[in-house]
Amino acid sequence: MDEALLRSLTPGVLAVLVRRGADFAAAEDAVQDALVEAVRVWPRDEPRDPKGWLVTVAWRRFLDATRADAARRRREDLVEEEPAAAGPVTGFDDTLQLYFLCAHPSLTPSSAVALTLRAVGGLTTRQIARAYLVPEATMAQRISRAKRTVSGVRLDRHGDVSTVLRVLYLVFNEGYSGDVDLVAEAIRLTRQLAAQVDHPEVAGLLALMLLHHARRPARTAPDGSLVPLAQQDRRRWDTRAIAEGVGILQPALARDRLGEFQAQAAIAALHADAPTAEETDWVQIVEWYDELARLTDSPVVRLNRAVAVGEADGPRAGLAALAALDDTVPRHTAVAAYLHERDGDLERAARLYAEAALKAPDLAERDHLTRQAARLNNRGGR
Template sequence: MWPEHPPDDPRAWLSAVAARRLVDARRSEAARHRREEAVDPGHGSAATEEGDDTLFLLFCCCHPELTPASQVALTLRAVGGLSTREIADAFYVPEATMAQRISRAKRALRGQRLDRPGDLAVVLRVLYLVYSAGHAGRVDLVGEAIRLTRQLTLATDEPEARGLLALMLLNHARLPARLDAQGRIVTLDRQDRRLWDTREIAEGVRVLQSALALQRPGRYQIEAAIAALHDDAARAEETDWPQVLAWYDDLVGLTEDPVRQDPAAVLGRAVAVGHVHGAGAGLRETDRLRDVIGDRHRWHAARGHLLELGGDLPAAATAYAEAARRATNVAERDHLVRQAARARAAGPASGGG
């Protein structure tokens, strides 16, 4: 349990506890070597005792008494070793706000027994949030998320851990092409795919295959499969959209009410529907989400993409402009402003959906 006054350095305190406990997911040495080969042949025994301690800290930081925001903040502070200022910068909040969030997390754990750490599903979600923040924030958290997820795959046979690692690798491989020389966002369909990291893609595909072979597909494996299909296309026009749509069908099938429980997946599926069955069909799919995320910039951006796909450039420009107005991230806002300007400059509607 925490002492009467929570420690100033949760990493040091949790490390002391970790020395007296074993990570629940820890396996025998022989099994660990087998998993290392499955995840990264030739990687060797990179997972050390330090790695085991890191995983224990990770599970403790994902304690069920903490909110998701607190789990992420405490993970980055105690496990990632980031300063409070760095974490605040990553999430675009004042340092004082992040300090309060971390303090609340420590207070929430005061008196809690650490025999009930966060379960694996929570840990995976936190790692996914850390990875996502790495793309949006000013501090690069992607490498740390990949490192921790790689360690996790060596400590558990759960295929979703491998699925998450594969998803991170397959997306991270595109990083060199994600921004242009002026630091502006380049969308997937316009990226120079020669800049993609083919070795990282190959590793991601290998990890994904090892996960799918266990025949227990889940969200991260499915998202990784979609990412792999995009990475496999030499040109955007060669993307296997029917297969992408099939995987999206599986993804939205994971929840009973995907429109309300997983609108992001439904929105992604709508774009895939547009590429397979026509822009009009995709737009009708987005209509199902109007009451749920119609106030979000991504909904308007997706409609802009579909309207442009169908040739209605004036409507696409309007949708992109509305998306820009609602965007909170400066880089995304500027990108959407450029998208709107490009659609306007391209001229009047040239076709239907």
């Protein structure tokens, strides 16, 4: 049994049922029944048209489960007039419509991510729960609420691409916890979206993911500790992923419809292009951060810009840029520590590193900042 084939077909089959008028929760139950039947039947009799087979079985299961309802009888009449399962079911746009449904603005970001992984990614509730490090029952409730929310939403028009991209970006940023690599899953889903949507920001997001993911092997030391970008062994970067990311980004930028993901990818490409940290083109990176700040007006972007200014024009220029920002922005204290260290104020930098460690969002970052404080304290003889 080809589990990868079943997983790839599931979103399209689900979308066909929803497009025909089935509510989301009932449609998913029917598709799951069809998948169970496929596992039982296909090893001895695999169909010529696997997706058409799944659509036929799932639709029949849906009708069986709702036959007593008059509305469902009307849908039976509709399917008799248009028996979609009689031949191959291409459904090129079906999965695309699921993206928009799962990124519906009525959903919270966490619910939209969970529903996308469930409906489009084909992950089980247990896999998603493990990836998020929450109990399976908690994730089941979250997904169930999300399905109820979108059950009455009609798939009669395309939604907002930017909302879909933001959901995929959230999936990417979840990291590598659990038994499902959410970064790899986000790249897979974004590739799928890019194959269906000709939009420079979709290409920009895919390029950004590939360029960041290319540095993954060098981001941690053998003991699991974080390795800052400047100290990473660039020989461990995935050059094929970098080349692919740059190759996707350049045509997108040439279309002159700049968006935030393209700008972020351009910054990542400049980092990837530098043979050493010292050869990084920080002046151009600052220019891209200026574009990104204009597009988003994000305090996090302005924080990262302060770091880039500190590299391009010196730490005091970076500290001046930092002084204009709200000190409650996440990682503000860590950036201040780094810039003060670059400026030679080791005592103040050590104190700020220790303060930043207390605010760190995860254990790995906390340990890294604690080590930076200890390193400077040891250099100062304290």
